[in-house]
Amino acid sequence: xxxxxxxxxxxxxxxxxxxxxxxxxxxxxxxxxxxxxxxxxxxxxxxxxxxxxxxxxxxxxxxxxxxxxxxxxxxxxxxxxxxxxxxxxxxxxxxxxxxxxxxxxxxxxxxxxxxxxxxxxxxxxxxxxxxxxxxxxxxxxxxxxxxxxxxxxxxxxxxxxxxxxxxxxxxxxxxxxxxxxxxxxxxxxxxxxxxxxxxxxxxxxxxxxxxxxxxxxxxxxxxxxxxxxxxxxxxxxxxxxxxxxxxxxxxxx
Amino acid sequence: xxxxxxxxxxxxxxxxxxxxxxxxxxxxxxxxxxxxxxxxxxxxxxxxxxxxxxxxxxxxxxxxxxxxxxxxxxxxxxxxxxxxxxxxxxxxxxxxxxxxxxxxxxxxxxxxxxxxxxxxxxxxxxxxxxxxxxxxxxxxxxxxxxxxxxxxxxxxxxxxxxxxxxxxxxxxxxxxxxxxxxxxxxxxxxxxxxxxxxxxxxxxxxxx
Numbered sequence: 014x015x016x017x018x019x020x021x022x023x024x025x026x027x028x029x030x031x032x033x034x035x036x037x038x039x040x041x042x043x044x045x046x047x048x049x050x051x052x053x054x055x056x057x058x059x060x061x062x063x064x065x066x067x068x069x070x071x072x073x074x075x076x077x078x079x080x081x082x083x084x085x086x087x088x089x090x091x092x093x094x095x096x097x098x099x100x101x102x103x104x105x106x107x108x109x110x111x112x113x114x115x116x117x118x119x120x121x122x123x124x125x126x127x128x129x130x131x132x133x134x135x136x137x138x139x140x141x142x143x144x145x146x147x148x149x150x151x152x153x154x155x156x157x158x159x160x161x162x163x164x165x166x167x168x169x170x171x172x173x174x175x176x177x178x179x180x181x182x183x184x185x186x187x188x189x190x191x192x193x194x195x196x197x198x199x200x201x202x203x204x205x206x207x208x209x210x211x212x213x214x215x216x217x218x219x220x221x222x223x224x225x226x227x228x229x230x231x232x233x234x235x236x237x238x239x240x241x242x243x244x245x246x247x248x249x250x251x252x253x254x255x256x257x258x259x260x261x262x263x264x265x266x
Numbered sequence: 267x268x269x270x271x272x273x274x275x276x277x278x279x280x281x282x283x284x285x286x287x288x289x290x291x292x293x294x295x296x297x298x299x300x301x302x303x304x305x306x307x308x309x310x311x312x313x314x315x316x317x318x319x320x321x322x323x324x325x326x327x328x329x330x331x332x333x334x335x336x337x338x339x340x341x342x343x344x345x346x347x348x349x350x351x352x353x354x355x356x357x358x359x360x361x362x363x364x365x366x367x368x369x370x371x372x373x374x375x376x377x378x379x380x381x382x383x384x385x386x387x388x389x390x391x392x393x394x395x396x397x398x399x400x401x402x403x404x405x406x407x408x409x410x411x412x413x414x415x416x417x418x419x420x421x422x423x424x425x426x427x428x429x430x431x432x433x434x435x436x437x438x439x440x441x442x443x444x445x446x447x448x449x450x451x452x453x454x455x456x457x458x459x460x461x462x463x464x465x466x467x468x469x470x471x472x473x474x
Contacts, residue, residue, distance in 0.1 A: 078468045083380065083466060083471075084466055084468045085466060103384070103385050103464075104384055104385075107379070107383060107384045107385070109382075110379065110381070110382045111383075112382065116380045122376075122377045122380070124377060126293070126296035127296065135381055136382055138281070139381055139382040139384075140382060141280070187382070
């Protein structure tokens with residue numbers, strides 16, 4: 014496909030935001046080639062809540078990184094809004110990461126030396142929103158994630174759950190179409206983890222953003238429209254919510 | 267039809283120069299202790315360079331005085347060795363200091379890339395920061411070195427040693443070491459910042 018084809022009028026009707034075609038990611042470990050991803054085909058629709066599940070080493074994080082333009086597939090393509098991200102130059106890539114995608118990581122990755130509100134303003138600065146407008150927006154988002162009274166705190170003064178909320182607020186700062194979360198609850202206790210999951214679900218419903226979560230957390234699974242099970246770098250099976258509910262009711266009876 | 271939907275409407279620039287300077291100063295203040303220590307190291311090397319150069323200048327310009335060195339040529343060759351070694355120390359310590367201080371922030375660079383920073387914005391932020399840090403340290407060091415040199419000449423040889431030539435040459439030595447040390451700091455930061463700004467975000471975040 015040529016780049017011009019994607020911008021043809023027909024593509025405007027397509028409602029999926031992410032499409033992976035034969036995505037492979039190989040790593041070299043000495044002489045051995047590790048196939049972290051070994052041919053993943055996946056389509057994620059607009060506004061969907063999708064979980065990526067699988068044992069550790071199954072390629073969850075690698076798939077997450079490839080979808081989020083944080084890593085480059087060795088083979089195959091990832092399309093975001095029907096644009097092959099491999100064809101973007103570094104500036105377009107930056108723009109994609111800035112405006113289209115919000116990232117949430119297991120280890121929060123908030124800038125330690127900055128205050129809560131500065132962390133949320135940072136992506137807006139890169140997105141070209143400055144001054145009072147960015148401050149107002151940051152304060153409003155932080156209020157929505159329940160950190161309205163922690164605006165001037167730094168990372169060291171916050172609990173893990175609070176840090177993850179800063180990361181969520183930061184991910185939503187530029188009103189992205191896609192939220193990618195890599196094990197967002199793995200470093201948190203049960204209660205904070207549940208709060209984070211509830212927050213993600215709420216924001217998914219309210220903002221109609223596409224949410225993709227790589228996770229082990231069953232609370233996330235239950236909230237998902239679809240669960241993608243990975244095994245050895247391939248998609249093992251895909252379950253829809255209805256199937257999940259049946260399975261769960263079987264467990265309870 | 268070649269235009270991508272992800273092209274920034276603002277065009278090529280992302281951060282204005284003023285914004286970059288403000289962010290760099292903020293970052294230096296946030297890393298206050300390590301910035302201060304690094305500044306001190308830079309200042310020390312700059313001051314030592316000026317001092318050694320000043321000793322050489324003094325030996326050459328005070329030959330006619332009764333307090334002159336018995337063996338000026340021998341003393342100068344000895345001082346030239348010290349100058350060479352101190353130059354080497356200066357290059358190594360400043361470049362490595364900057365290299366390390368940028369390298370330990372690779373994760374921050376990766377995070378900034380995830381948040382949509384352009385490669386050149388990251389490079390600009392780190393270069394401005396290094397130049398401010400290096401420039402401040404080098405200026406403080408050069409001035410200190412100048413004062414110490416002058417004081418040393420005057421206490422050894424008395425006020426008779428003071429001349430326009432001495433002041434001019436000491437001034438040149440101070441200026442030279444200020445420029446050299448600033449450039450070294452800049453170069454020490456440029457290499458890792460350039461490398462990191464071009465990495466895939468995930469690579470930059472995985473390091474450290």
